[in-house]
Amino acid sequence: MSDERRSLLAEKTPFPDDLDERLRAQLTFLVEVDQLKTVLRQSPLAATDRRENDAEHSWHLAMMVAVLAEHSDRPIDVGHTIQLVLLHDLVEIYAGDTPLYDSAAGIDQQEREAAAADELFHLLPTDQAQRMRALWDEFEERRTPEAGFAKAMDRLQPLLLNWMARGGTWRTPGVTADDVRARKAVIGEASSSLWKAGRRLIDEGETRGWSRSAEPKA
Amino acid sequence: MSDERRSLLAEKTPFPDDLDERLRAQLTFLVEVDQLKTVLRQSPLAATDRRENDAEHSWHLAMMVAVLAEHSDRPIDVGHTIQLVLLHDLVEIYAGDTPLYDSAAGIDQQEREAAAADELFHLLPTDQAQRMRALWDEFEERRTPEAGFAKAMDRLQPLLLNWMARGGTWRTPGVTADDVRARKAVIGEASSSLWKAGRRLIDEGETRGWSRSAEPKA
Numbered sequence: 001m002s003d004e005r006r007s008l009l010a011e012k013t014p015f016p017d018d019l020d021e022r023l024r025a026q027l028t029f030l031v032e033v034d035q036l037k038t039v040l041r042q043s044p045l046a047a048t049d050r051r052e053n054d055a056e057h058s059w060h061l062a063m064m065v066a067v068l069a070e071h072s073d074r075p076i077d078v079g080h081t082i083q084l085v086l087l088h089d090l091v092e093i094y095a096g097d098t099p100l101y102d103s104a105a106g107i108d109q110q111e112r113e114a115a116a117a118d119e120l121f122h123l124l125p126t127d128q129a130q131r132m133r134a135l136w137d138e139f140e141e142r143r144t145p146e147a148g149f150a151k152a153m154d155r156l157q158p159l160l161l162n163w164m165a166r167g168g169t170w171r172t173p174g175v176t177a178d179d180v181r182a183r184k185a186v187i188g189e190a191s192s193s194l195w196k197a198g199r200r201l202i203d204e205g206e207t208r209g210w211s212r213s214a215e216p217k218a
Numbered sequence: 219m220s221d222e223r224r225s226l227l228a229e230k231t232p233f234p235d236d237l238d239e240r241l242r243a244q245l246t247f248l249v250e251v252d253q254l255k256t257v258l259r260q261s262p263l264a265a266t267d268r269r270e271n272d273a274e275h276s277w278h279l280a281m282m283v284a285v286l287a288e289h290s291d292r293p294i295d296v297g298h299t300i301q302l303v304l305l306h307d308l309v310e311i312y313a314g315d316t317p318l319y320d321s322a323a324g325i326d327q328q329e330r331e332a333a334a335a336d337e338l339f340h341l342l343p344t345d346q347a348q349r350m351r352a353l354w355d356e357f358e359e360r361r362t363p364e365a366g367f368a369k370a371m372d373r374l375q376p377l378l379l380n381w382m383a384r385g386g387t388w389r390t391p392g393v394t395a396d397d398v399r400a401r402k403a404v405i406g407e408a409s410s411s412l413w414k415a416g417r418r419l420i421d422e423g424e425t426r427g428w429s430r431s432a433e434p435k436a
């Protein structure tokens with residue numbers, strides 16, 4: 001991190017001086033995260049002709065958890081899983097979105113996002129900063145059933161949007177249907193029924209020419 | 219409701235015929251709700267110069283519940299409250315947004331939204347449709363501590379955005395600071411500390427001329 005302090009969104013219209021200190025920290029954080037609405041993803045919306053942003057994406061994942069939780073191969077706590085998906089992309093406010101099929105940007109992704117987490121969660125009162133960081137670490141480490149299912153939703157949602165767009169990011173230059181299957185296979189670690197359906201959509205997309213089949217080796 | 223069936227978003231790119239029937243219903247619903255990202259609200263974002271949409275708003279409320287739950291005057295289940303805010307605006311996909319300060323549009327709001335709920339939740343398997351409808355009814359009726367806090371977040375979030383915008387919808391023609399206080403007082407039914415802070419922001423906004431003081435009666 002540089003020595004120069006980042007200016008916060010809440011500083012544009014400072015809260016009155018007499019606001020309770022703990023609440024001020026909480027509101028400062030809640031204003032700062034408004035920026036998630038401006039982080040653009042690669043995925044095209046199904047409902048209109050523009051790209052999705054991280055806040056919309058996070059909301060959509062939460063709805064998917066509420067509706068699809070029964071497909072988890074292991075029992076999960078729905079409310080806890082929803083909290084994981086709601087905050088999993090917050091670090092992108094400072095670190096930016098890293099497209100799934102961009103291998104170069106993926107190299108220092110973990111380091112950039114960990115630094116962003118330190119900075120962003122630190123705006124909260126210490127106990128809450130620690131709790132948020134623990135939830136984000138849980139999502140990233142994918143060791144609990146809840147984190148596994150949250151990650152599966154994070155991969156299934158853009159798959160649905162790409163299906164609706166008849167290709168979407170599957171058409172990224174250099175990406176083949178095998179690459180898509182490899183990146184999405186993590187869904188199968190959390191839910192065999194959802195991965196069966198996800199694979200079916202990817203296979204059908206390849207058959208229809210919405211993704212590129214691998215070149216036969218010379 | 220008219221006899222003519224509404225065409226569904228998922229019908230634009232139908233799923234393969236052999237998809238499991240229950241999962242197909244769930245995915246059809248999850249694609250349909252993509253439209254929440256296109257329902258525009260009156261509130262200006264803090265992070266950039268455009269209006270907020272319902273999906274972003276719903277995500278922001280969920281983050282507020284996660285951070286501010288300790289301010290509830292009654293104990294609340296955080297995961298349950300988050301589910302209430304995530305789905306509370308879904309009916310606006312078919313019924314549209316009704317601005318808080320638009321009294322005319324508010325007249326048949328309840329009827330329009332109930333019809334929309336019937337139609338939208340009906341896309342889900344029956345057991346889930348009933349569960350979603352029960353959650354939406356709980357939010358609307360505001361009888362549980364969770365619903366009360368969810369409603370308070372729904373009023374506090376645009377208040378924060380209006381503060382950041384130095385007025386925002388407080389500047390709506392014909393609306394006075396007293397109108398704002400009256401519409402926001404519901405926050406105080408769930409949290410005395412958040413209503414104290416909310417009132418402070420409204421009062422300070424009035425002092426600074428960001429909202430209109432009531433005309434002295436002749």
